[in-house]
Amino acid sequence: MSVPRTVVGVSGGVDSSVAAWLLVQAGEPLAGLFMQNWDDDGSGECRAEDDRRDAVAVCGRLGIPFHFRDFSKEYWAGVFEHFLAEYAAGRTPNPDVLCNREVKFKHFLDAARELGAERIATGHYAQVARAGGRWRLLRGADRDKDQSYFLHQLGQEQLAATLFPIGHLPKAQVRTTAREAGLPTHAKKDSTGICFIGERDFREFLGRWLPARPGEIRDPHGVRVGEHPGVFYFTLGQREGLAIGGVRGRAAAPWYVVGKDVAGNVLYVDQDRDSPWLLSRALRSETMHWIEGAAPAREFDCAAQVRYRQQEEPCRVRVDDDGTVSVRFARAQRAATPGQSLVLYDGPACLGGAVIDSTDAPVPGVQERA
Template identity: 45%
Template sequence: MNNSTVIVGLSGGVDSSVAALLLKNQGYKVVGLFMKNWEDDDDDDYCSSKQDLLDAVSVADKIGIDIEVVNFSKEYKEKVFSEFINEIKSGKTPNPDILCNSEIKFSAFLNHAISMGADKIATGHYAQIKEADGLYSLLKADDSTKDQSYFLYRLNQHQLSKSLFPLGNLLKKDVREIAKKEGLHNSDKKDSTGICFIGERPFTEFLNKYIENSPGPIKDEHGKILGEHIGLMFYTLGQRQGLGIGGSKTSNGEPWFVAEKSIKENILIVAQGHAHPLLFKDGLIAKKPHWIHEALPEKHWVYGAKTRYRESDAPCEIDMIKDDSVEIFFGQKQWAITPGQSVVVYESNVCLGGAIIECAIDKAQVPFPEKIVAS
């Protein structure tokens, strides 16, 4: 019998519910903790925190564990949301889920859990943790379609040493089957999307509450004005929908994509066709690098990196420019590398860490090994 106490972040969703169930069945003393992290417009149609709390309480009662509620809205607004808004204002496309994990779920929540007497915390993330000789590694989940290591790359050794990911070796369909078999009412509940802890809201309407928009021209690569944007903050590189320039396509059938944002001149530059050269870059410069093993990976050609969550790992080479930034070049040009997003680096299925993309760059001639280019 395992007598360790584990505090599980119960969100009301099926993943965290099954994580708590599995740990209880393994003999841990399990306590659920529901985190409330957003209070603005909490009574509107888009905030599901009330229903999520009811679902979490129902699950805790069903599997026979205690549950507590904690409010981290002050910490969330100061450490996550304020940074999100600042990045948006600068014309970037930040990923608040990554900062939310490092600052709230595995910092504020972890510290609170330890104060409650917890030995470990656990979440419903799809990822794995391995320990060898006192060094903790973050690994991809067995279910490659649900792997969430991308969002966890900023975790440090202490946070990993105190965390459990019970779903790391399971497929999503198996998690739902476990929930259904055990009679959990949320077995078919839709996975949450949208901004971390804020939910699924109309993005433009939501941002208008916090940032004053500034309309300007939409131009093609030759400087021809095609329309007007409603504010650069509402667009991201590679975006196709919602450009408002004669629908999404022109007479030749090729859709338009956001290729660049000129912040200084307030111009949105678009390119026609998914394969347009303006959308592809050789590499990137990224800031605030974080390495899980607390050291920069050696410079060689066995790494893969992704510049957005749903991408496959692309062969790359890493160079440190200075302590607070990193340069990464890819074996093949990458599509719509987006400032504000994170580049996350892997060695096989091990997540080494990553950094926040500052800008995409080209390199005239990169001496990539032939086998890398061909892959």
């Protein structure tokens, strides 16, 4: 068996299938590798075996070797334990960011090199370019599918050894290519949500590790309006799942989560989607990761996202001595959430990112409404 120059991560989905097909068409010496990142937990919701069969079928259709690696232990230690700790602390983590850093562009890259390959390829909607002697991570051409937000923890070593074959394509063309190439995954539904939860109920899943502890739901001024099953099941700005019925003297309007007091086990809500309790103009991050290895300047203007698929927002960034950043936005941001990722952009180039540590939004139960 010949040694591949590139190992493509085949997930059993249409994006990685087309990525592999494009590389085969380009004459690239190629092998496919399927990563199992989550053990079957007995719920019947884990589709890893179905995905693996689809990945095998794609490699068979393309005539490339198929490899399998079980990274479930690495995923548990590097991603899932952090996920649980963050929720227990009342924050909202983003496991996809850690999965990319700790598994797909670390253990997968190591496995590819063990097979003799020089680099890896994935079906992410992102692009890599080299300028001024440094590697740059660029947005995918399809802005609606761009995944650079989830890749902001990558560095020079990973980008130098990574191909994103579909990053220049719109999703519709990827589907068309898969169908015309006769790939068995051409009509497969895209996966959504957090990979290890799948289509199951999030609250039921999280409750296996963080048992429910009911408590009061209050408005921002401390008036009780209902009861919650556990504050860590909710995130800022959330509307669904509050189960607040008609409250005497209140309008028949939706309620939104505007704050969490984990120590006091209190969930705070308000009936204004753009409640001032949800709005912030400034935030601080945890230690910042810069894709090119350093910040472009001590202070600079750029654009930022505080959630996936958000329209990028103009901001001013100050790099602090401890490696964190302080960011002030040109306009107020809704539901910027500690635990989620702040990702900075200069045009299509992703500069890097960090976990949001805190914002200047008022704190229900502590600060009175301005």
